[in-house]
Amino acid sequence: xxxxxxxxxxxxxxxxxxxxxxxxxxxxxxxxxxxxxxxxxxxxxxxxxxxxxxxxxxxxxxxxxxxxxxxxxxxxxxxxxxxxxxxxxxxxxxxxxxxxxxxxxxxxxxxxxxxxxxxxxxxxxxxxxxxxxxxxxxxxxxxxxxxxxxxxxxxxxxxxxxxxxxxxxxxxxxxxxxxxxxxxxxxxxxxxxxxxxxxxxxxxxxxxxxxxxxxxxxxxxxxxxxxxxxxxxxxxxxxxxxxxxxxxxx
Amino acid sequence: xxxxxxxxxxxxxxxxxxxxxxxxxxxxxxxxxxxxxxxxxxxxxxxxxxxxxxxxxxxxxxxxxxxxxxxxxxxxxxxxxxxxxxxxxxxxxxxxxxxxxxxxxxxxxxxxxxxxxxxxxxxxxxxxxxxxxxxxxxxxxxxxxxxxxxxxxxxxxxxxxxxxxxxxxxxxxxxxxxxxxxxxxxxxxxxxxxxxxxxxxxxxxxxxxxxxxxxxxxxxxxxxxxxxxxxxxxxxxxxxxxxxxxxxxx
Numbered sequence: 001x002x003x004x005x006x007x008x009x010x011x012x013x014x015x016x017x018x019x020x021x022x023x024x025x026x027x028x029x030x031x032x033x034x035x036x037x038x039x040x041x042x043x044x045x046x047x048x049x050x051x052x053x054x055x056x057x058x059x060x061x062x063x064x065x066x067x068x069x070x071x072x073x074x075x076x077x078x079x080x081x082x083x084x085x086x087x088x089x090x091x092x093x094x095x096x097x098x099x100x101x102x103x104x105x106x107x108x109x110x111x112x113x114x115x116x117x118x119x120x121x122x123x124x125x126x127x128x129x130x131x132x133x134x135x136x137x138x139x140x141x142x143x144x145x146x147x148x149x150x151x152x153x154x155x156x157x158x159x160x161x162x163x164x165x166x167x168x169x170x171x172x173x174x175x176x177x178x179x180x181x182x183x184x185x186x187x188x189x190x191x192x193x194x195x196x197x198x199x200x201x202x203x204x205x206x207x208x209x210x211x212x213x214x215x216x217x218x219x220x221x222x223x224x225x226x227x228x229x230x231x232x233x234x235x236x237x238x239x240x241x242x243x244x245x246x247x248x249x250x
Numbered sequence: 251x252x253x254x255x256x257x258x259x260x261x262x263x264x265x266x267x268x269x270x271x272x273x274x275x276x277x278x279x280x281x282x283x284x285x286x287x288x289x290x291x292x293x294x295x296x297x298x299x300x301x302x303x304x305x306x307x308x309x310x311x312x313x314x315x316x317x318x319x320x321x322x323x324x325x326x327x328x329x330x331x332x333x334x335x336x337x338x339x340x341x342x343x344x345x346x347x348x349x350x351x352x353x354x355x356x357x358x359x360x361x362x363x364x365x366x367x368x369x370x371x372x373x374x375x376x377x378x379x380x381x382x383x384x385x386x387x388x389x390x391x392x393x394x395x396x397x398x399x400x401x402x403x404x405x406x407x408x409x410x411x412x413x414x415x416x417x418x419x420x421x422x423x424x425x426x427x428x429x430x431x432x433x434x435x436x437x438x439x440x441x442x443x444x445x446x447x448x449x450x451x452x453x454x455x456x457x458x459x460x461x462x463x464x465x466x467x468x469x470x471x472x473x474x475x476x477x478x479x480x481x482x483x484x485x486x487x488x489x490x491x492x493x494x495x496x497x498x499x500x
Contacts, residue, residue, distance in 0.1 A: 012338030018314030018364070019340045056306040064268030077334040077356050084327040089267030106327050106356045114268070 001044040001151045001249045003158070003180065006055050008241040009035025010186050010196075010220040011078040023225050036243055037078045038160055038218040040182065042071075044151045045129045051147070051158050053096075058082040059089075069095040071133070073160055074144035075105040087113030097126070099135065099145040120145065123172065134176075136169040138162035141195045148176060154250040157211065160184035160218045163195050165205060173209045179249040181211035182241065184218040188226045199223070199234075206238060214238040215247065251294040251381075251401045251499045253408070253430065256305050258491040259285025260436050260446075260470045261328040273475050286493055287328045288410055288468040290432065292321075294401045295379045301397070301408050303346075308332040309339075319345040319378070323410055324394035325355040337363030347376070349385065349395040370395065373422065384426075386419040388412035391445045398426060404500040407461065410434035410468045413445050415455060423459045429499040431461035432491065434468040438476040449473070449484075456488060464488045465497065 014035035015024035027033040037054030050062070050070040054077070073079055075098070084106075086094060093114050098104075100119045109117065120126065120135045122145070127133075130152065135145040139162050146159035146169065155178035159165070162184050165173075173181075183205065186196035196218065197205075206214045214237055219227070227233075227240050234240065264285035265274035277283040287304030300312070300320040304327070323329055325348070334356070336344060343364050348354075350369045359367065370376065370385045372395070377383075380402065385395040389412050396409035396419065405428035409415070412434050415423075423431075433455065436446035446468065447455075456464045464487055469477070477483075477490050484490065 011334070013309075013335065017309045017336055017339030018342045059263075059267045077331070081327070081331050081334055084261070084331055085263065086267055088262030090269045092268045 001042070001149065001154050001156060003051075003156055003182065003247050003249070004041045004043070005182070005215070005217060005241045005243060005245040005247075006039040006041055007036035008038060008217045008219055008243055008245070010038070010218050011076070012221060013037065014219075014221060014224050016221045019221065021225070023228065024221075032242070034243060035219055035224065039079070040158060042149060042156070044131050044149070047129065047131070052079040053082040053086070054078040054080060055082050059085050064089055064092050067094060069097060069128070071147050071158075072096060072098040073138070073146065073158075074099060074140060074142040075101050075103065075108075076142060076161070077105060079161075080105045080108065083108060083115060087111065087115050089114045097133075099143040101143040123168070134172065136172055137166050138169065139164055139166060139195075148172065148178065150176070152250075155179055156249050157181045157183075161186075161196055163193065163197055164201055170205070170208060177210050179212040180215060180247050181206070181209060181213070182215045182217050185216035186218050186220045186223060188223050202238070203235060206235070212237070213247070215241045215245070217241045251292070251399065251404050251406060253406055253432065253497050253499070254291045254293070255432070255465070255467060255491045255493060255495040255497075256289040256291055257286035258288060258467045258469055258493055258495070260288070260468050261326070262471060263287065264469075264471060264474050266471045269471065271475070273478065274471075282492070284493060285469055285474065287331075289329070290408060292399060292406070294381050294399070297379065297381070302329040303332040303336070304328040304330060305332050309335050314339055314342050317344060319347060321383070321397050321408075322346060322348040323388070323396065323408070324349060324390060324392040325351050325353065325358075326392060326411070327355060330355045330358065333358060333365060337361065337365050339364045347383075349393040351393040373418070384422065386422055387416050388419065389414055389416060389445075398422065398428065400426070402500075405429055406499050407431045407433075407459075411436075411446055413443065413447055414451055420455070420458060427460050429462040430465060430497050431456070431459060431463070432465045432467050435466035436468050436470045436473060438473050452488070453485060456485070462487070463497070465491045465495070467491045
């Protein structure tokens, strides 16, 4: 089971539009320094699942038939706007698994096209071949699910966007400590935000869940710069994600 | 006064995702055969205005400070989704002129960031330097404005998305026959649709408005193929637009 981080930025991305700091100026010219909308690709059992769909090049990168489904964490535009293009496709359908959000985003529900939306229930597993997926409720400004993916005793948790976590989700993760935990870390330590983790929140969760590796994603501008200025600051087993990072569980 | 068509496709675009017709297969590999979300750039009086914001590369193509404003025809995702990125910019503001749509798209109104939305009133001119802009109500499934741009007796009309036109808008255009009329032509002749023009509708409007040139945009998959199969079918003074087409009024 492999996960590739397609994007590791927050909604603003890196570089930040209009920012003339040295980091943004450099990132404007160097793809490896950029952070695009938070998204990943899970490859398992000869299937490919998109985790969120906010990337701008989905139609080009994933030709029709190359995706077996999409798991949506929540319906903010930076997590779903790539669906606006895919939906008008022809001669195929794409399962889109989502939290129970009655609103969706813009007119996606009204005009789904090839998208087959399937609302999941919290903690209610679904099975796709030998892959078992458990939706874990998170704490954000829209109904939001993280997902625990299990395949042949290997486990990957994808947990964004969130501020901390409900006790019930935390208990599930403590019982099923993942090999890899990819998690929202939008903000620098000590910063105050009600809908996204800062690094303190992540360290707290990491200590309780005890995953093999913890990978930071949804990294905001200031957090990105903090990481560059403090290259040795992350505790053992915690790493900053980057766009196109590939991680193999087991 | 110059207008550059940034995109000339409908929401589905060309190639159509999942379509294996010869035209789509060719378009997958050749940029000049592709049609991206319908949008244009108006350059006049040393200013640059975006006409709709559905393109995916706005932040890269238009660095901060290079745009003086955006005119939105309506709030369907393929016409506004580029704003989702620009809004989180820093140290600048971007005027966004719109029709009076109370809904907008997704959470753009709730979280405008650097976007300064300004709802216009039908037929109520606004003046930007020596540029005079008249919002013309169109007939679509959302509140929609076309725009008549006038600069030193040169006139460009940008009219999409629409099925026909209210008499009041038509009268304005007949009184102010534009040098260039860029207009929605989504469908082939005789086709039936209530929210977009087919070629018959465009020819009918062209005969009444009598613009110098009529340029087709928002071209759908079947219309695109029809144009390729019938290269001499368009009446005099009517031309199919293409992405990156540049047109000068006067």
